[in-house]
Amino acid sequence: MGGGMRRIGTAVLSLAAFLVIWKLVTVIGDLPDFILPAPEVVAERGVRAIASGTLGQHTGVTLLEIILGFAVGASTAIATGVALAKSVLVERVLSPYIVAAQAVPILALAPLLDIWFGGGLLARVLICALIVFFPIAIATMVGVRSTDPLLAEMLRSLGATPRQLTTRLEIPSALPVIFGGLRVGVTLAVIGAVVAEWAGASSGLGVLINIANQGLFDTPLMFVALVTLAVIGLAFYGLVVLAERRLVAH
């Protein structure tokens, strides 16, 4: 059996074990569906939500927020991370604000951002980008600073400009660390989209969770939304890993 097949086999076994434990918890705990629905109940509810179009509609909105939020957050974070690494002044000026912004609970700030930015897609993308920003910016800064000084010196002696030094050496050599930040950031983007929807939105998986939980008292539907978010998170994480494998020489 090849490495790929072994990996898939392990993942399938792990999923099966998770589902068996989940089912056991509901059976041994004698838990009703409104406390913890069994996996087959969630699956059945998921099929109905897909057939009715409910799941697709909400998932589409959340996917758009994740993609835009991650794109805005990651690109800003990488640019900021490079600036932080290369300029002591920029680091001294910006670092306290970046750390403070990270320390403020986004759940408290999100409703205000929603009001300040008009409550539309822009506000939700900004909230998502804000959550994504910190780990990628810090990873980029650390990665760029880890550049081999001898290689940098060699490029300079060959007449490389500061721009060439950054694009040809520092960023490529920082890629493994930057991708570490991107891996964290992309999973946070999923959380960011839901937090943004909880601050103010009329559709999206976060909204579906609220409607299922507080409006319909439909716990299985809430789990369908949670499972969908988990699958989205895994898919985006996989895409980042795939990109990393292509761009980073091992």
Added chain:
Amino acid sequence: MRPPRSALLLLAVVLAACSPGASSPGASVPSGGLTKVTLLLGFRPDVQFAPFYLAQQKGYYTDAGLDVSIEFKQSPDVIRLVGDGRALVGVADATDVMISRTSGIPVKYVSTLYDRFPVALIGRKGEVPSDPAGLKGKTIGTPGKFGSSWVALQALLRAGGLTVDDVMIREYPQFNQADGLAHGDVDLITGFRNNEPLRLESQGIAVDQLTIDQIAPLPGPGIIAGDSTLTSSAGLVRAFAEATAKAQADVIADPEAGVAAAEVAVPTIKEDRDAALAVLRATADLWKGDSGFSNGAIDMERWRSAYDTMRELGFIDGSVPPDEMVAPAG
């Protein structure tokens, strides 16, 4: 390869933790003559829960043989946990009881706390239509498409011959729709008559309200209990409801005493005692109906009328009749 012992032990612990015996029961074996019971409240500790604090402090619960422990949960979880028998009683919206009962959660409404429906449409003075038909084209802020606010809004729109398609809805899931009104983002908001109007007026914004009582009567929040609890401990539920109604009557007669009791339980209330007193006075007004305080009695005529409204609006499918949603404790 055999799984490591530690993994098996962890699994056993997880399964044991999930067993019914591990959950905190709604009522436990009497100790020292008192039965330990749990009351679940939604929202957060605040002055509107003064009757529960007063009943504890004045010994109304202990006189009824109860040692009441108060816990705060999210409103939907109050219904789920009470339905599962993990608490003796909880407080929930009557409209939520109708929806949750229909979706299979075995809870019943046992005693009325609010004789008037607490949700209203609120707007700046002079900008609130007196006829629901005047809502057409308005932008309305509401927490979301759930809960008593959403039900009340739809009932008002229906009374005006409108639907949600005739208005613009802006959602504020963090319940900060009053900020949206103050900021000028919406024309009107749904809100609690004992909360948002007072908050807005404290910011210097004079408001008007469109209440639902005379237009499409809905029952207000009340005490709920699970089916299993009502089978095994109906006497405890009745004793709790009676003691609470007694404390409510005390607070209606003397709101200052209610604030004092709430201050003991929630010391932060002292930060703005006047505001707390205003909230409690407004809350006590909602406990009383047209003929005064009803001591927890359930108005079944209003329940049946509301049931029909909820059914016509599509919140419930009518599979569970209203009589199965209510079990008067008195």
